[in-house]
Amino acid sequence: MKKTLLSIALTLAAVIVFAQQEFHVFPENHPETPGTKSGNGSLENPWDLQTALSQKPKIVNGNDTIWLHEGIYNGRFSSTLNSTIENEYITVSAYENDKVVLNGNVDSTEDQTLKVRSSRVIFQNFEITWLGDFTRQINKDGDFKKFVVGINHLSGTNCKFINLMIHNNPGLGFGSWKNTGGTLIANCIVYNNGGLTAEGKSIGEGFYVQNNSDTETRILRDNIIFNNYYKGVEVWSAAKHADTDWVKNITLENNVIFNSGLPSHYRTVDNIIVATDDRNGVNIAKNITIRNNILYHNTNFKKDEINGDAASLTLGFHKGAPVENVVVDNNIIIGRNNALRILYAKSLTLTRNKVYTGYIHLVNPDALKWNFNDNIYYTKKSKAFRNGSIKSYDFENWKLNFNLDANSHWKHIKTFDLNNVLDITENVNKPNEFRVVLFNKDGADVKVDFSKYNIAQAANYTIRDVENFKQILKAGVMDETSQIIFPMNLNQGQANKTLNNFGVFILEFKENTVAEISAKDKGFFRRFFRFLGF
Structure with missing residues (x-):
């Protein structure tokens, strides 16, 4: 059998x-x-x-x-x-x-x-x-x-x-x-x-x-x-x-x-x-x-x-x-x-x-x-x-x-005022990538808490301003506070740039790829044997 x-x-x-x-x-x-x-x-x-x-x-x-x-x-x-x-x-x-x-x-x-x-x-x-x-x-x-x-x-x-x-x-x-x-x-x-x-x-x-x-x-x-x-x-x-x-x-x-x-x-x-x-x-x-x-x-x-x-x-x-x-x-x-x-x-x-x-x-x-x-x-x-x-x-x-x-x-x-963090959306099609939308009517930097997203400590990250996407705006390592400071003072008199009170950023974490591959393989075999009726 x-x-x-x-x-x-x-x-x-x-x-x-x-x-x-x-x-x-x-x-x-x-x-x-x-x-x-x-x-x-x-x-x-x-x-x-x-x-x-x-x-x-x-x-x-x-x-x-x-x-x-x-x-x-x-x-x-x-x-x-x-x-x-x-x-x-x-x-x-x-x-x-x-x-x-x-x-x-x-x-x-x-x-x-x-x-x-x-x-x-x-x-x-x-x-x-x-x-x-x-x-x-x-x-x-x-x-x-x-x-x-x-x-x-x-x-x-x-x-x-x-x-x-x-x-x-x-x-x-x-x-x-x-x-x-x-x-x-x-x-x-x-x-x-x-x-x-x-x-x-x-x-x-x-x-x-x-x-x-x-x-x-x-x-x-x-x-x-x-x-x-x-x-x-x-x-x-x-x-x-x-x-x-x-x-x-x-x-x-x-x-x-x-x-x-x-x-x-x-x-x-x-x-x-x-x-x-x-x-x-x-x-x-x-x-x-x-x-x-x-x-x-x-x-x-x-x-x-x-x-x-x-x-x-x-x-x-x-x-x-x-x-x-x-x-x-x-x-x-x-x-x-x-x-x-x-x-x-x-x-x-x-x-x-x-x-x-x-x-x-x-x-x-x-x-x-x-x-x-x-x-x-x-x-x-x-x-x-x-x-x-x-x-x-x-x-x-x-x-x-x-x-x-x-x-x-x-x-x-x-x-008028808004919360500094208007939105954090995780990209379901790109693991470890987040869209972050921030507001500060005084143009001050914004501290963002990522503790609820279960990001591993010591994970490397990069931040890009969507209006200057080719350049890395900031790079760092997630510390024990799970907080990251985003710079808002990015408009230095540019006519086509968003004012400093509003910003949209792409945040990407670099995690352990071995763990990701392992989880992916487990998911494949789980689906495969479910398909077989086990």
Whole structure:
């Protein structure tokens, strides 16, 4: 009996290994093992990137991994990979800790560095950018005639984009379009994308997001999005005469979005907008959840600054398409004038938010379909609730007239402050890495306690400022206090840098890799024997 079971186990192990194939990709100019079209995807005879991304399901399918080895991949690429196995994914990832860069700064007619027409594919752990010198302003008579997107996900469902760095693309950072239901975008860093039109107007969002699926939710979670030339995240459609709806069932959760529009020197703009420009009342932004996000624009809190338009969140755009079933819960919303704008909303929940703004712009509040509660509003003038151009209300009259915000509070901006530690999020896709978001309105350094994260004493760590990611800001060793001091005085007069009162950092611990490997092996064998029924 034991021999029979062992024989079955070995046979099944062989099947599992065969079912989980690994393929290898190298840059075409690699000095030792260049990737080629004629390769077979082996380590000795690897593919080039475009060949790998063009494989049919009979070659690469669910459970398979395509490893991208270190180097710069020059070109504009198109993925048509598709997993035909339900609930199983193809993975396209940098190999181990290799630095992989897709560089779109090449001569090409393609409108994006990475075009995706794929289903059930995970793209993770690499960069999408433009390297070298290039202009950011369109010149119809010069070399730069059109904007180029970082990633365009045009079709295919249930893809995942994880731990990508999308930056310095002269156009939109990431287009997540209507025919791509079920997409997850998580732990990405998206910044400095966009450019200027010939007339000097800024263009190029961090994300442009749509979804036409009634059953699949688009999720953006744990991302860092900043300093894009135009808006941070547009949940949006510009179509004016739609006959179907495709801006629905979208969740934005635990993202940090700041200083949208800053590098354009044109104007600061929305960190998030949720709306459509439909005039038929058909394509209405609906079933949108915005929860646990941190939205920030450069603001001098010591001077009680509110001057200048700096929207952080806008809901609704055209009166013919008021948003429906939008939930805005437990966010920090910091801007100056118009930090929070509710232009046209049919049904809306606004709860547990902290808002710093010059005033709150609302159009035709509807107490029957709006639920506002447990918010804290910081404004300079007491009459900060503006019902369009009709009338302004102080907080007590706002509550009385519209039966909203019964348990909310209004405070003068002189009293504004936040906890120094706004957020610590462990990267579930990268063990031992944390996103740390800090605030100190005086710009003082912040001490952060990591005792609840069970970090081993004497673990080495590095800290990077996301706005200067290539440089290690600080390195050290975890001591017995489990506390680390983060420097906040990082803006030395730089126009495109966050002020010293706000900072976003990546903290990485280096732990005992032997223990990690042991745990991984134990997990594999545990799952394997569970599979056998033991």
